[in-house]
Amino acid sequence: MTTTLIAPQRFSPSASDESLPLLLKPFTGEVMNRPPVWFMRQAGRYMEEYRAIRSKVSFLELCKNPELSAEVSLQPWQAFHTDAVIMFCDILIPPEAMGMALDFTDHGPVFANPLRSAAQVDALRVPDPQESMPFVMDLIRRLRCELAGSPETALIGFAGAPWTLACYMIEGGTSKNFRHIKAWMYEDPASLHRLLDKLADTVIVYLNAQIAAGAQMVQLFDTWGGLLDEHGYRTFIMPYQKKVLDGLNRTQAPAVLYMNNGAHVLSAVLETTPDGLSVDDRTSLISLRSLANDSGQTGLVLQGNLDPIAMLSRPEVLKPLVQANLKTGGNTNYIFNVGHGLIPQTPPDNVKRVVEWIRSGELTTG
């Protein structure tokens, strides 16, 4: 019997490729004068331009209208000159396409009929993204057209990771104690695994469709990926992060895993071998870098990890915090970002300042 080993695809651009947007240069390992900079939730309520559009349409209407969502995606790039545009959408759009009624209220997302039985899991479909979410691929194509004259700017696509999506689908929305998904995990792990596997299949075809439409990097958001201990992480979270990462067309676009609150499981997280790892501010980039080096992943791109709440500080307080963060990132294999999304109270002028400090070389890595 012959066994065929299929090596997972990795993004390996050539450093001599002049056409590479700045965001992708860290993946070549070249030493850089300054890191690329973008912000999670860089489009949103802290921007007046965003609120003006949102006053006319609901959040879901905005997500499904490519003309408006393209405008909103471009707002922070136009206002602050970030090195990347992230498509404007939400991680909960695919669960809606799988068959779950979704609404966004003042208290966040709500699934009217949360998953509470194995029969509901089995009734969910793995949607064809072109058929059920065509507005996302339409948005990506529009944004690439809009950015055609600015090849130094990259376009980012994204999806939620299976575990985080399952948290919202089972809890029905944001949760304090995750009692429904945890009860399910203890009582009927087999059907929870079926759900996570279906979600992984959904996310793989969805992200590959985004890459085919023109996304130049994709980010897999595991906001609740740090919820369990290491055994739980290795059982319910990591296998599905890895399945998604291994299923992506990564020779075309690097895949970045965003792991929130995962400082206690980092060695296991590294075993998922993403092209880039984005972490929140509770993880030190210096210790993460040495862990990655020790595990043989010397070229791993690290992304992060300024506390988004630091972004609310006076400029004279903020500047040394950004400087300190850049020092931990280093001059290669590093993308500057916040450790979690910008919050609505963020002063837009601070976003502008941080981009200017980094772009001008006034603050340096090291």
Ligand code: CP3
């Ligand atoms: O980063 C960007 O600029 C792109 C857009 C983006 C949004 N959501 C827009 C949004 C991205 C990448 C997301 C991802 C997302 N959505 C995550 C993972 C990242 C994270 O923040 O942890 C999660 C967990 C969600 C689910 C979600 N969407 C929640 C819990 C909420 C409510 C909380 C909140 O901030 O209001 C949303 C709504 C949402 N998604 C808004 C935006 C701009 C606010 C909606 C509004 O305009 O009323």
